[in-house]
Amino acid sequence: MKRSHFAGAAIALGVLALLGGCAQAPQPVHYFATGYPAKLSDWHLVEARGGKLAPNTGVVPYDLATPLFSDYAHKFRTVWMPAGSAAKYDAYGPFDFPVGAVLTKTFFYPLPAKDPRDGKAVARTWDTARDFAPGTAHDALDLANVRLIETRLLVRRENGWEAIPYVWDANQKDAHLARTGDAIPLDLVDAAGQREAFPYVVPNANQCAGCHVTNVQAKRIDPLGPRARHLNHDYAYATGTQNQLEHWVKVGYLTGLPQTDVPRDAAWNDTAAPLDARARDWLDINCSHCHNPAGPANTTALDLRSVNTDARLWGVCKPPVAAGRGTGDRLLDIVPGKPDDSILVYRITSNEPGVMMPEMGRNTTDREGVELIRAWIASLPGTCGSP
Amino acid sequence: MRKWLIAGLGTLLAACGQGGKETPQGLSDADKAFQDQLQQQFLDAKPGTVIEIPAGVHNLDRVLTLRADGVTVRGAGSDKSVLSFKHEISGPEGMLVYANDFTIEKLAIEDSKGDGLKINDGTNITIRDVRVEWTRGPSLENGAYGIYPVKCKNVLVEDSASIGARDAGIYVGQSQDIIVRRNRAEKNVAGIEIENSVRADVYENNATGNTGGILVFNMPDLTLHGSHARVFKNKIIANNLGNFAAKGTAVASVPAGSGVIVMSNPNVEVFDNDIADNRTANVIISSYFITNFADKTPSAGYDPYPKSIYIHDNRFSGGGDAPDGLEWKALKVSMFGITGHFPDVIWDGYVDTKALVDGQYPAAQRICVKNADVEILNVDGPNKFVHPKVLKDEVHCELPPLAAVELPGKA
Numbered sequence: 154m155k156r157s158h159f160a161g162a163a164i165a166l167g168v169l170a171l172l173g174g175c176a177q178a179p180q181p182v183h184y185f186a187t188g189y190p191a192k193l194s195d196w197h198l199v200e201a202r203g204g205k206l207a208p209n210t211g212v213v214p215y216d217l218a219t220p221l222f223s224d225y226a227h228k229f230r231t232v233w234m235p236a237g238s239a240a241k242y243d244a245y246g247p248f249d250f251p252v253g254a255v256l257t258k259t260f261f262y263p264l265p266a267k268d269p270r271d272g273k274a275v276a277r278t279w280d281t282a283r284d285f286a287p288g289t290a291h292d293a294l295d296l297a298n299v300r301l302i303e304t305r306l307l308v309r310r311e312n313g314w315e316a317i318p319y320v321w322d323a324n325q326k327d328a329h330l331a332r333t334g335d336a337i338p339l340d341l342v343d344a345a346g347q348r349e350a351f352p353y354v355v356p357n358a359n360q361c362a363g364c365h366v367t368n369v370q371a372k373r374i375d376p377l378g379p380r381a382r383h384l385n386h387d388y389a390y391a392t393g394t395q396n397q398l399e400h401w402v403k404v405g406y407l408t409g410l411p412q413t414d415v416p417r418d419a420a421w422n423d424t425a426a427p428l429d430a431r432a433r434d435w436l437d438i439n440c441s442h443c444h445n446p447a448g449p450a451n452t453t454a455l456d457l458r459s460v461n462t463d464a465r466l467w468g469v470c471k472p473p474v475a476a477g478r479g480t481g482d483r484l485l486d487i488v489p490g491k492p493d494d495s496i497l498v499y500r501i502t503s504n505e506p507g508v509m510m511p512e513m514g515r516n517t518t519d520r521e522g523v524e525l526i527r528a529w530i531a532s533l534p535g536t537c538g539s540p
Numbered sequence: 541m542r543k544w545l546i547a548g549l550g551t552l553l554a555a556c557g558q559g560g561k562e563t564p565q566g567l568s569d570a571d572k573a574f575q576d577q578l579q580q581q582f583l584d585a586k587p588g589t590v591i592e593i594p595a596g597v598h599n600l601d602r603v604l605t606l607r608a609d610g611v612t613v614r615g616a617g618s619d620k621s622v623l624s625f626k627h628e629i630s631g632p633e634g635m636l637v638y639a640n641d642f643t644i645e646k647l648a649i650e651d652s653k654g655d656g657l658k659i660n661d662g663t664n665i666t667i668r669d670v671r672v673e674w675t676r677g678p679s680l681e682n683g684a685y686g687i688y689p690v691k692c693k694n695v696l697v698e699d700s701a702s703i704g705a706r707d708a709g710i711y712v713g714q715s716q717d718i719i720v721r722r723n724r725a726e727k728n729v730a731g732i733e734i735e736n737s738v739r740a741d742v743y744e745n746n747a748t749g750n751t752g753g754i755l756v757f758n759m760p761d762l763t764l765h766g767s768h769a770r771v772f773k774n775k776i777i778a779n780n781l782g783n784f785a786a787k788g789t790a791v792a793s794v795p796a797g798s799g800v801i802v803m804s805n806p807n808v809e810v811f812d813n814d815i816a817d818n819r820t821a822n823v824i825i826s827s828y829f830i831t832n833f834a835d836k837t838p839s840a841g842y843d844p845y846p847k848s849i850y851i852h853d854n855r856f857s858g859g860g861d862a863p864d865g866l867e868w869k870a871l872k873v874s875m876f877g878i879t880g881h882f883p884d885v886i887w888d889g890y891v892d893t894k895a896l897v898d899g900q901y902p903a904a905q906r907i908c909v910k911n912a913d914v915e916i917l918n919v920d921g922p923n924k925f926v927h928p929k930v931l932k933d934e935v936h937c938e939l940p941p942l943a944a945v946e947l948p949g950k951a
Binding site: 466475496505509 | 575576579580582583601602603605606607628629630631632636638652653654655660661680681682683684685690691706707713714759760761762763785786787788789790839
């Protein structure tokens with residue numbers, strides 16, 4: 154099943170399945186070794202049916218301790234691998250996934266509880282309580298309560314990973330290929346009913362690489378989320394709650410998981426966790442795909458990986474290199490104790506292209522994330538030197 | 541086959557537009573169709589692909605990103621084929637390139653929110669007859685860099701122009717083997733800047749109306765330390781624009797009215813230029829310490845002092861008569877009177893005392909001027925301008941000329 158002409162057959166089968174209606178049993182997952190199938194449903198990974206977005210058999214949902222901020226979108230992630238194949242554990246980097254592995258990430262919003270469903274209003278909330286279909290743990294979304302926006306696929310092919318974006322139709326029945334991206338006008342509505350209009354930007358396939366190529370020399374697309382430290386916590390599966398890494402081992406998707414010393418991120422909004430860990434892990438997931446020693450932002454010498462222990466390189470008392478107006482007239486990336494004097498705070502607060510960080514992937518401000526970083530910088534000791 | 545593919549995808553995109561989505565702002569349907577088709581070409585480019593930009597003004601609302609090696613992007617002329625990013629919502633660059641063997645020519649990039657043309661980590665980069673411009677003129681809203689190859693090897697920037705950048709117009713950073721020639725830089729904070737780069741020839745350019753004309757800078761923290769730059773046969777005239785850079789950036793410390801600035805960069809030869817009417821000074825040689833950085837603790841391995849600087853055979857006229865900033869103004873008046881002017885070359889006076897032998901740098905590390913009657917003003921920066929001094933014979937010396945840069949396959 155690794156020849157491209159099977160893709161045509163698969164599309165035909167998909168059409169037949171649609172014609173046949175929902176009574177028919179789901180098709181097995183179809184891995185396309187080449188090409189860009191026109192519809193998300195061609196893959197049979199996650200499908201909208203019976204009022205739910207549900208993963209197919211063998212498609213395992215997962216989440217991250219601290220996720221990338223994407224304009225308050227919630228994300229439903231899944232992993233699938235061909236029978237008999239597994240990813241190899243790595244303590245820091247991405248796992249070594251087998252050819253044929255497919256990751257999906259569906260971006261969606263809870264609909265506001267009260268507001269009219271006008272096609273634009275989506276909820277500004279971190280609360281996931283209404284996301285999932287009742288009685289199914291966290292393994293299917295409740296389409297009565299959420300709006301699906303896009304599903305991005307990362308497909309491990311012979312020559313490496315490929316990013317394939319799909320955008321959901323307004324009727325929420327299927328998603329269509331959108332390699333050149335899209336822009337969708339939405340209104341974020343907060344608990345008090347305040348609205349913020351913004352364009353939700355679906356990246357094009359080259360922009361996908363803007364984050365997923367973490368080494369500019371290697372130019373290789375890598376998954377960012379499914380790494381040991383981001384996955385090392387419990388998930389509510391249909392079969393019961395279990396540590397995600399252990400679950401991957403159990404279902405045969407992961408080999409080499411050590412018994413001890415598996416790194417573990419803090420959840421950014423877990424107030425029981427140390428402030429320093431929450432802030433550094435938030436910066437790691439939001440910034441380090443570019444701000445690492447081999448990444449696209451290594452031109453700036455700012456290294457925001459959580460494993461970097463050199464405070465100067467994560468910005469403390471460091472002058473900017475190529476910030477332009479992104480400095481906001483501040484002089485240093487991080488001034489200990491002074492969030493308002495720190496360029497980093499200015500840039501993560503702004504939502505103006507050319508100033509804001511990350512440079513793409515958002516058009517609104519992560520208010521709670523900014524508060525976290527402000528509190529962390531306020532807590533940092535020391536002062537910056539002079540000659 | 542390719543046309544069929546694009547047509548097919550177009551149909552699909554149209555199909556998924558049925559949900560009543562609209563472009564949030566700015567672009568007409570024709571612009572949007574052009575952008576989709578152009579984005580598709582950037583996505584599908586392979587070695588040998590030539591992407592043609594037809595004549596006309598094309599409005600785009602997101603960055604054009606290229607990741608394939610061996611691609612040429614070609615317009616009909618930098619005054620004819622215009623990519624306008626006035627309505628940009630996702631970028632922030634105009635064009636962002638991660639590729640080797642890249643050529644871009646005969647087009648303009650206007651009004652991007654961030655940098656105009658950024659090329660990151662590429663080898664064999666040719667930029668020819670490209671204009672990057674912020675059409676509103678100098679403004680706090682403009683992007684930082686116009687033409688911006690960074691971490692590249694074998695870079696040719698020629699017959700191009702940058703206008704209105706809030707940092708540097710033509711900026712080559714952290715790169716090796718560079719030729720920047722016959723370009724025009726106007727109304728930028730820095731006209732042309734070579735930063736943390738090794739082996740650069742900057743010649744036959746016209747830098748006028750910027751805050752600073754041509755800069756050779758070496759900054760701390762970065763992995764590549766700059767050295768070897770030749771700045772020659774340029775016209776560096778009347779760069780007196782008020783500094784509109786954001787504070788905290790390296791160029792925010794550039795005084796309006798600077799012709800050439802060499803900061804902390806060793807092995808720089810400035811010769812055979814026409815340098816005139818730059819009202820702070822025609823040439824400034826400075827250490828990292830004179831800048832306004834809040835933290836002046838240089839990183840490990842970084843030499844903050846300019847060494848082996850050779851200024852010779854330039855044609856100077858005017859300039860130095862109305863320096864920027866109160867301290868400099870006061871210094872000028874007290875030393876040279878209301879109607880007088882600074883010498884053509886100013887040096888901040890910071891000396892690496894650890895490198896001194898018998899009270900001066902070894903011959904090969906000196907700052908030398910061999911330029912008829914030209915004097916250097918040591919402004920005594922370390923003592924806050926208390927004992928400034930005009931130097932002439934002390935700096936009259938010669939250094940061996942630097943080698944010309946050679947790029948493979950370029951004459």
